[in-house]
Amino acid sequence: MALSINDTQEELIEEFGLFEDWADKYEYLIDLGKKLPGLSDEFKTEENVIKGCQSRVWLHAFMQEGKLIFQADSEAVIVKGLISMLIRVLSEHTPSDIMKADLYFIDRIGMSQHLAQTRSNGLLSMVKQMKNYALAYSSQA
Amino acid sequence: MASIEQIRLDFPVLDQQVNGSPLIYFDNAATTQKPKVVLEALNKYYSEDNANIHRGIHALAERATAAYELTRKKIQSFLHAESSDQIIFTSGTTASINLVAQTFGRANFEAGDKILVSNLEHHSNIVPWQMIALEKGAEVLVIPVLDSGVLDLDAYQKLLQENTVKLVAVNHVSNAIGTINPIQEMIALAHAHGAKILIDGAQSVAHMEMDVQRFDMDFFAFSAHKLFGPTGVGVLYGKRDLLESMPPYQGGGEMIKEVSFAGTTYNELPYKFEAGTPNIADVIAFSASFDYLNSLEKGWVEEQENALLNYATEQLGQIDGLKIIGTAPNKIAVISFLIEGTHPQDIGVLLDKFGIAIRTGHHCAQPLMQRFDIPGTCRASFSFYNTKEEIDRFVVCLKRVVTMLL
Numbered sequence: 001m002a003l004s005i006n007d008t009q010e011e012l013i014e015e016f017g018l019f020e021d022w023a024d025k026y027e028y029l030i031d032l033g034k035k036l037p038g039l040s041d042e043f044k045t046e047e048n049v050i051k052g053c054q055s056r057v058w059l060h061a062f063m064q065e066g067k068l069i070f071q072a073d074s075e076a077v078i079v080k081g082l083i084s085m086l087i088r089v090l091s092e093h094t095p096s097d098i099m100k101a102d103l104y105f106i107d108r109i110g111m112s113q114h115l116a117q118t119r120s121n122g123l124l125s126m127v128k129q130m131k132n133y134a135l136a137y138s139s140q141a
Numbered sequence: 142m143a144s145i146e147q148i149r150l151d152f153p154v155l156d157q158q159v160n161g162s163p164l165i166y167f168d169n170a171a172t173t174q175k176p177k178v179v180l181e182a183l184n185k186y187y188s189e190d191n192a193n194i195h196r197g198i199h200a201l202a203e204r205a206t207a208a209y210e211l212t213r214k215k216i217q218s219f220l221h222a223e224s225s226d227q228i229i230f231t232s233g234t235t236a237s238i239n240l241v242a243q244t245f246g247r248a249n250f251e252a253g254d255k256i257l258v259s260n261l262e263h264h265s266n267i268v269p270w271q272m273i274a275l276e277k278g279a280e281v282l283v284i285p286v287l288d289s290g291v292l293d294l295d296a297y298q299k300l301l302q303e304n305t306v307k308l309v310a311v312n313h314v315s316n317a318i319g320t321i322n323p324i325q326e327m328i329a330l331a332h333a334h335g336a337k338i339l340i341d342g343a344q345s346v347a348h349m350e351m352d353v354q355r356f357d358m359d360f361f362a363f364s365a366h367k368l369f370g371p372t373g374v375g376v377l378y379g380k381r382d383l384l385e386s387m388p389p390y391q392g393g394g395e396m397i398k399e400v401s402f403a404g405t406t407y408n409e410l411p412y413k414f415e416a417g418t419p420n421i422a423d424v425i426a427f428s429a430s431f432d433y434l435n436s437l438e439k440g441w442v443e444e445q446e447n448a449l450l451n452y453a454t455e456q457l458g459q460i461d462g463l464k465i466i467g468t469a470p471n472k473i474a475v476i477s478f479l480i481e482g483t484h485p486q487d488i489g490v491l492l493d494k495f496g497i498a499i500r501t502g503h504h505c506a507q508p509l510m511q512r513f514d515i516p517g518t519c520r521a522s523f524s525f526y527n528t529k530e531e532i533d534r535f536v537v538c539l540k541r542v543v544t545m546l547l
């Protein structure tokens with residue numbers, strides 16, 4: 001049985017609780033970014049680009065056995081790290097669970113600055129787009 | 142002459158911690174910080190003189206009007222303009238350029254006319270021309286830029302050759318890579334081929350002396366906020382015959398002589414182009430920027446900034462994989478760079494954690510990024526209140542950031 005969305009959020013909060021300072025946190029994030037498999041070129045299409053990002057970010061989504069799967073990539077590694085966490089929390093859940101999800105972990109791990117509009121790194125647009133996919137697929141189901 | 146420590150005290154914003162480290166502000170090309178005298182002038186205006194201008198006969202209105210018009214005079218002398226009624230207040234460089242596009246452009250452009258912009262331009266000196274060109278059936282052509290970031294003057298001459306260019310619109314200094322363009326030569330060439338020329342001075346005013354008459358400029362635009370003044374104030378200078386022949390821009394109060402339903406006549410310069418209640422407070426406070434600049438030793442700003450540019454260029458050159466974009470021999474204190482294997486955004490996010498403010502991205506100059514086939518750059522832009530010590534710390538932190546990322 002896979003973890004629920006909130007279980008994963010709690011797990012991340014615990015992991016980040018271990019870091020003493022910002023540098024450790026960002027090193028971890030960079031590491032997550034480097035480890036995220038990314039997307040093959042066929043999915044790095046104009047359609048999959050998330051607008052409003054300083055670096056290019058692509059999001060690809062599809063349904064598998066009633067669960068919505070997310071895959072994503074970015075040119076910037078910190079953004080990729082942030083995306084990697086979003087995927088860990090939201091991917092492989094039902095569209096309705098994704099739509100309902102309250103992503104409180106971002107604030108709790110001290111990354112809410114990346115949700116601010118001014119950051120234009122697309123985390124906010126990314127979350128929005130993931131929820132849009134969930135909405136689109138839930139009405140199909 | 143005051144020491145650099147004293148000068149820094151004149152800029153209250155510089156004295157703060159960001160993310161636990163002393164702020165290092167290297168984003169001066171985006172906007173400069175404001176000296177205390179400007180902040181005090183703003184406060185004084187609202188505390189003592191607040192009134193609408195040009196209309197009241199009471200004491201406050203008179204004081205406010207006099208202060209507002211005094212700023213115009215100071216700008217006239219800063220630009221060495223013939224007269225203060227050729228100084229038009231707008232909300233910024235962008236608004237000044239749009240004003241010219243929508244009045245001069247609307248009255249003069251015809252199908253088949255050419256408008257020249259350079260590949261170095263900020264979007265605000267591209268899009269307004271595209272908009273009016275589309276409407277008029279005119280064409281926007283591009284002066285190419287060489288690999289060094291210098292404009293290709295041979296190509297410029299060729300573009301002018303057929304005498305079909307109505308207007309050239311170029312920046313004095315590139316915001317993205319710091320190139321200082323040879324505007325004197327470019328102006329003379331434009332005029333020799335019957336074209337008018339607009340100089341976007343947004344990035345030059347804070348760094349060098351200006352003389353619109355000696356350079357024979359037709360139009361010159363800049364923003365107060367890049368010259369140690371408040372946001373929301375811009376200037377358009379124009380030659381008198383051009384400004385007088387241009388139709389008004391926005392209609393409203395201030396810009397009229399007489400209004401009736403049978404027809405309306407317009408006010409004279411500069412009010413013809415200043416419809417509505419202007420940004421009185423910020424214009425008045427802007428006056429203090431000139432007082433501040435005049436209090437500095439002549440030539441010191443350029444000397445200090447050149448020293449910072451040379452020192453930073455040298456220090457950054459020692460970082461492995463770092464490439465400077467824009468290596469023109471004539472540059473202001475702006476360094477745009479990329480580091481192999483890293484994305485500018487990651488560098489900017491991490492430097493911010495060290496309290497260092499730089500700009501990353503395309504710098505509102507996407508065509509220039511396309512020209513160099515890069516996604517954007519990291520840009521450090523200096524002002525006279527920056528120090529070599531700040532550059533040292535910047536370089537140390539940058540090395541640390543690169544280690545984190547690679």
Ligand SMILES: Cc1ncc(COP(=O)(O)O)c(C=O)c1O
Nearest residue numbers: 233234235263265312316343364
């Ligand atoms: C060269 C150049 N032109 C125009 C502008 C636009 O100025 P504003 O946003 O103040 O209107 C800028 C601002 O970044 C600039 O650097």
